[in-house]
Every structure is written in structure tokens, then in C-alpha cells.
Amino acid sequence: MTEYETILVERRGRVGLITLNRPKALNALNTRLMTEVVAAAKDFDRDPEIGCLVITGSEKAFAAGADIKEMQDNRFPEVYLDDWLGPWDELGRLRKPVVAAVAGYALGGGCELAMLCDILLAADTAQFGQPEIKLGVIPGIGGSQRLTRAIGKAKAMELCLTGRMMGAEEAERAGLVSRIVPAADLLTEALATAEKVAAMSAPAAVMMKESVNRAFETTLAEGVRFERRLFHAAFATADQKEGMAAFAEKRKPSFQNR
Numbered sequence: 001m002t003e004y005e006t007i008l009v010e011r012r013g014r015v016g017l018i019t020l021n022r023p024k025a026l027n028a029l030n031t032r033l034m035t036e037v038v039a040a041a042k043d044f045d046r047d048p049e050i051g052c053l054v055i056t057g058s059e060k061a062f063a064a065g066a067d068i069k070e071m072q073d074n075r076f077p078e079v080y081l082d083d084w085l086g087p088w089d090e091l092g093r094l095r096k097p098v099v100a101a102v103a104g105y106a107l108g109g110g111c112e113l114a115m116l117c118d119i120l121l122a123a124d125t126a127q128f129g130q131p132e133i134k135l136g137v138i139p140g141i142g143g144s145q146r147l148t149r150a151i152g153k154a155k156a157m158e159l160c161l162t163g164r165m166m167g168a169e170e171a172e173r174a175g176l177v178s179r180i181v182p183a184a185d186l187l188t189e190a191l192a193t194a195e196k197v198a199a200m201s202a203p204a205a206v207m208m209k210e211s212v213n214r215a216f217e218t219t220l221a222e223g224v225r226f227e228r229r230l231f232h233a234a235f236a237t238a239d240q241k242e243g244m245a246a247f248a249e250k251r252k253p254s255f256q257n258r
């Protein structure tokens with residue numbers, strides 16, 4: 001069993017739950033936390049018993065950004081040569097779906113971490129923002145790119161250039177989050193959503209995630225072609241036979257994840 005210092009890691013049936021746990025620093029993302037989150041998420045991603053992940057924080061903060069005190073004395077040659085913050089990109093390469101359950105502050109790297117996930121659920125207390133400009137820097141884990149793709153240039157530009165936070169309702173209207181839930185229900189709702197995903201055919205869920213994500217990386221024609229190829233490939237799985245037989249026989253499917 002791996003020992004972690006800055007996160008809590010639990011299995012809830014077929015769901016892998018990662019809880020950021022630096023409460024005194026509002027879950028500021030230091031190097032240790034980055035290393036631990038990435039390692040735990042990759043372990044779950046490799047685990048055939050896990051079908052979906054949930055990443056969450058505390059009531060007050062999902063994460064208040066990269067750890068400012070840790071990075072304030074950084075110098076260009078070191079951060080450049082070490083590709084500092086690069087390991088976060090590995091979360092974007094996870095094959096299994098990931099649900100972000102966000103309450104309180106999701107700022108800077110915290111907002112970027114949420115956007116690295118696939119389904120974003122927000123508590124009514126959630127506050128999103130990219131305030132790096134106030135520190136004399138810009139986002140470094142994809143914030144200027146993913147926020148712009150999620151909510152469009154007009155709003156992303158305003159938020160990034162002013163550092164203004166946006167609440168859960170504005171974030172939902174803008175298309176950043178899929179749903180708002182009362183703060184007290186956030187984890188229950190996130191786990192229920194993740195369980196629903198984990199109960200689907202694992203190959204179909206991985207194909208679905210890959211196909212939706214492709215929409216951000218390619219032209220419409222290429223994306224449609226990519227989707228068609230994966231759709232064809234789904235007919236090579238036992239789960240396609242089971243899913244369609246279950247429909248015809250008016251029963252629930254029992255997927256074998258192959």
C-alpha cells in the first residue's frame with residue numbers, strides 16, 4: 001500500500017477516489033502533491049478493477065493554485081530544464097474517465113487541474129479563476145488554452161487578464177461545469193456519477209473519452225473519421241454483443257469489459 005503525504009486515496013467499488021489533503025494551505029499544489037496525484041491516478045488508470053476516477057478537495061478549496069511560496073524563488077534555467085509542472089500533463093493522458101468534484105476555490109493550477117478532468121461537477125460554493133496575472137505570471141498547466149476552449153475567448157480573456165473569480169452559476173452558464181449541486185451533496189453526486197460511468201463497458205468508455213477529446217485536437221472531418229473507426233472497432237468487443245443483446249432481451253447488460 002503506497003503511503004501519501006498530501007492526498008488521501010481510496011477505492012469505492014470500481015471508483016478510485018483521490019482527495020487533495022493540504023488543508024492549511026488550501027490544497028496549494030506543491031511538487032510533492034503533484035507527484036502524488038499523478039502517481040495515484042496512474043495506478044488507478046492501470047487497475048482493471050477501477051472504471052472511473054474522482055478527484056476532489058475540501059469544502060473550502062478544491063485547490064488554491066500552484067504553491068506560490070514554493071515557486072517564488074524559481075529561476076528560469078531550472079524550471080525550463082526540469083520542465084517544471086510538466087508532470088501534470090500526464091493526467092491529461094489518463095485513459096479512464098475522471099470526475100472533478102469542485103467545492104470552494106479552484107484557482108490557477110486548481111482550475112487547471114479541474115479542467116484536466118473529463119466531467120466537472122461544481123458545488124454551489126465553487127469559485128473558478130486564473131489569477132496568475134496578479135502574481136506577474138500566466139497559467140502554466142494549460143489554463144489559457146483549456147479555459148478558452150471551454151468558455152470561449154471573450155470570457156476567458158476577461159478572466160485571465162483581470163484575475164476575476166467566477167462563481168458556480170456563471171461557470172455552468174459558460175459551459176465550464178456540467179452541473180451544480182449543493183455543497184453537502186457534492187461527493188455523493190460525484191461518486192454516483194463515477195459509479196455510473198464505471199458500470200459501462202470499459203472499452204466503450206475509453207473510446208468515448210478518446211473520441212470526445214479528439215474534438216479539441218483536430219478538424220471536424222478528421223474527428224468524424226476517428227469516431228467512425230472507433231465505432232467500427234467497438235463491434236470487436238464482447239460488450240457490444242452483450243449491450244445490444246441485453247437491449248433486445250429487455251434486461252440490464254452485464255459488461256465483461258472486453
Ligand SMILES: CC(C)=CC(=O)SCCNC(=O)CCNC(=O)[C@H](O)C(C)(C)COP(=O)(O)OP(=O)(O)OC[C@H]1O[C@@H](n2cnc3c(N)ncnc32)[C@H](O)[C@@H]1OP(=O)(O)O
Nearest residue numbers: 024025026028064065066067068069107108109131139140
Ligand atoms: C499553475 C500556475 C502556473 C500558477 C498558479 O496556480 S499561481 C497561484 C494562483 N492562485 C492564487 O493566486 C490564489 C492565492 N490564494 C489566495 O488568493 C487566497 O488564499 C484565497 C483567496 C484563495 C483564500 O483567502 P483566505 O483569506 O480565505 O485564506 P488565506 O489566509 O489567504 O490562505 C490560507 C493559507 O493558505 C495559503 N495559501 C493559499 N493559497 C496558496 C497558494 N496558491 N500557494 C501557497 N499558499 C497558499 C495562505 O498563504 C495561507 O497560509 P498561511 O496561513 O500559512 O499564511
